[in-house]
Amino acid sequence: MPFQCTLSDARKVLLSLTAIVALAGIDTAQADVLDDVKANGVVKCGVTLSAPGFSAENNEGKREGFDIDLCKAIAAATLGDETKIQLTPMDLKTAFAGLPTGVVDVLTHRFTWTQSRDVGGLKFPKVMFFDGQGFVVDKKSKANKIADLNNATICTLQGSTSELIVASYFGAHKLKYKIVTFASAEQAWDAFVGKRCDTVINDRSGLAARLAKLTNKDDYRVLAETVSNEPIGPIVAQGQPRWEAVVRFTLNALVAAEELGVTQANVDTEKSSPNPDVQRLLGATGDLGTKLGVANDYAYRAIKAVGNYGEVWDRNVGPKTALRLERGRNALVANGGLMMSIPIR
Numbered sequence: 001m002p003f004q005c006t007l008s009d010a011r012k013v014l015l016s017l018t019a020i021v022a023l024a025g026i027d028t029a030q031a032d033v034l035d036d037v038k039a040n041g042v043v044k045c046g047v048t049l050s051a052p053g054f055s056a057e058n059n060e061g062k063r064e065g066f067d068i069d070l071c072k073a074i075a076a077a078t079l080g081d082e083t084k085i086q087l088t089p090m091d092l093k094t095a096f097a098g099l100p101t102g103v104v105d106v107l108t109h110r111f112t113w114t115q116s117r118d119v120g121g122l123k124f125p126k127v128m129f130f131d132g133q134g135f136v137v138d139k140k141s142k143a144n145k146i147a148d149l150n151n152a153t154i155c156t157l158q159g160s161t162s163e164l165i166v167a168s169y170f171g172a173h174k175l176k177y178k179i180v181t182f183a184s185a186e187q188a189w190d191a192f193v194g195k196r197c198d199t200v201i202n203d204r205s206g207l208a209a210r211l212a213k214l215t216n217k218d219d220y221r222v223l224a225e226t227v228s229n230e231p232i233g234p235i236v237a238q239g240q241p242r243w244e245a246v247v248r249f250t251l252n253a254l255v256a257a258e259e260l261g262v263t264q265a266n267v268d269t270e271k272s273s274p275n276p277d278v279q280r281l282l283g284a285t286g287d288l289g290t291k292l293g294v295a296n297d298y299a300y301r302a303i304k305a306v307g308n309y310g311e312v313w314d315r316n317v318g319p320k321t322a323l324r325l326e327r328g329r330n331a332l333v334a335n336g337g338l339m340m341s342i343p344i345r
């Protein structure tokens with residue numbers, strides 16, 4: 001058949017090329033990140049500079065938050081030890097460049113999955129947080145809706161999704177604005193608090209994180225309208241399918257655990273659960289973990305380290321934290337939200 005013929009010819013060419021390259025001692029192959037992580041015994045995570053609930057230092061100077069828990073879960077799944085992490089705080093400009101060069105293995109940052117980032121060499125294994133952007137204003141501002149921001153000076157971050165969102169929304173609604181961009185959220189907020197801009201646009205969770213840092217957070221309010229969809233998730237470099245799958249299914253395991261009622265506290269007893277879905281998730285049956293290139297009980301290890309998705313949420317950003325975020329869109333599909341696991345089959 002011509003189709004088969006073409007395929008085998010192509011393979012022959014590829015094989016001879018590989019042989020030539022090997023003989024010449026040229027190392028064309030990108031290193032395999034999963035192999036590197038195992039060899040190095042550490043998962044290198046790029047995290048947000050300082051956003052409470054996501055990545056910020058606690059009173060003991062240790063970073064904690066959603067970003068950090070995901071990093072720990074990946075280390076537990078890959079290396080069997082959630083402490084084997086190396087955290088690199090990175091801003092928007094440096095973060096993306098750190099992946100192909102191997103400065104970091106994964107960004108557990110709060111970056112939005114967009115088409116241009118995806119085709120531009122960044123791979124988003126799974127959505128971790130369904131967000132949307134909003135505007136924060138001074139409590140005394142006359143703005144109650146986005147239309148009231150006509151002629152506003154808007155502060156935001158260079159290279160973030162916000163610049164295009166503002167241009168599209170304000171353009172479509174024939175609103176005038178002046179945008180001022182900053183290298184860091186810190187600088188954008190300093191300008192806003194110093195009244196050099198009327199508003200800051202960012203992911204609503206990002207605004208909540210910033211407000212949580214302020215002692216006078218009640219002097220500000222976030223407008224009710226959400227201006228965009230921001231599917232946010234970890235990022236890996238392109239061309240690393242094994243590593244991408246490990247990150248995807250580690251995050252997925254946390255969501256599946258919540259769906260199946262498996263928690264950090266009951267994960268040991270759940271290992272002998274009669275539920276076949278729980279058995280497969282925790283690696284008591286099947287070989288899904290082994291096929292992923294990690295221990296068969298990788299999900300058990302991740303859940304044991306950080307708990308299920310709901311537990312990670314509650315601990316870092318939930319109603320009892322300074323961010324006070326309701327699950328909203330991030331509730332499980334079973335509870336009316338958008339969060340679901342890829343089937344563990």
Ligand SMILES: N[C@@H](CCC(=O)N[C@@H](CS)C(=O)NCC(=O)O)C(=O)O
Binds near residue numbers: 160184185
């Ligand atoms: N989701 C948007 C915004 C990302 C964003 O703003 N991220 C971080 C910086 S890396 C941030 O500024 N967070 C708010 C903060 O740190 O206060 C995007 O992907 O462009």
